[in-house]
Amino acid sequence: MEILISYYSRTGTTKKLAGKLVKEFKADSLEIIDRRNRKGFFALIKASFDALTANVTVIEQFPHQLEDYDLIILGNPVWAASITPALRTFLLGNSEILPEVAFFLTHAGSGTERSFKQMESLTGRDPLATLVLERSIIQQEKPELEEEIKHFKDLIESKL
Numbered sequence: 001m002e003i004l005i006s007y008y009s010r011t012g013t014t015k016k017l018a019g020k021l022v023k024e025f026k027a028d029s030l031e032i033i034d035r036r037n038r039k040g041f042f043a044l045i046k047a048s049f050d051a052l053t054a055n056v057t058v059i060e061q062f063p064h065q066l067e068d069y070d071l072i073i074l075g076n077p078v079w080a081a082s083i084t085p086a087l088r089t090f091l092l093g094n095s096e097i098l099p100e101v102a103f104f105l106t107h108a109g110s111g112t113e114r115s116f117k118q119m120e121s122l123t124g125r126d127p128l129a130t131l132v133l134e135r136s137i138i139q140q141e142k143p144e145l146e147e148e149i150k151h152f153k154d155l156i157e158s159k160l
């Protein structure tokens with residue numbers, strides 16, 4: 001079973017969770033890199049605007065062949081109750097070659113349902129499982145972190 005964890009992260013929270021999933025699933029890792037500057041006050045306003053209005057961006061090329069995987073686990077922080085432009089761009093470019101999918105989101109309190117709906121719509125898939133973690137749980141490594149990851153893994157394994 002070949003598994004890829006594919007994610008976008010601006011400030012490292014989603015990346016930290018992705019790293020744990022890579023270990024747990026013995027998966028390969030693909031960090032989606034947004035080539036647009038997302039640092040600074042005005043860039044953050046633009047980031048929210050881009051997410052809210054479903055704008056695309058330019059992402060870096062990656063060496064992985066998505067066709068080689070049986071499962072791709074897609075992750076992303078919630079921006080303006082939406083997925084990020086980087087994940088949107090990745091999905092728009094690759095939705096036709098995606099295998100089974102599962103989703104994870106990090107957030108600060110809201111917007112996860114809408115984001116999952118966007119991921120379902122762009123992949124055209126029902127995820128095998130979803131994982132949602134509020135950012136402080138990841139940053140402070142609260143006990144829920146390992147519990148939720150285990151639950152996510154068990155759910156996926158029960159469906160494969």
Ligand SMILES: Cc1cc2nc3c(=O)[nH]c(=O)nc-3n(C[C@H](O)[C@H](O)[C@H](O)COP(=O)(O)O)c2cc1C
Nearest residue numbers: 009010011012013014077078079080081108109110
């Ligand atoms: C531009 C922007 C918009 C955001 N909008 C939301 C939001 O609508 N709801 C929410 O719960 N968190 C929101 N957040 C917080 C992030 O989802 C949260 O901090 C996330 O864990 C950051 O992940 P990262 O460190 O991997 O980039 C937003 C953050 C940014 C930068």
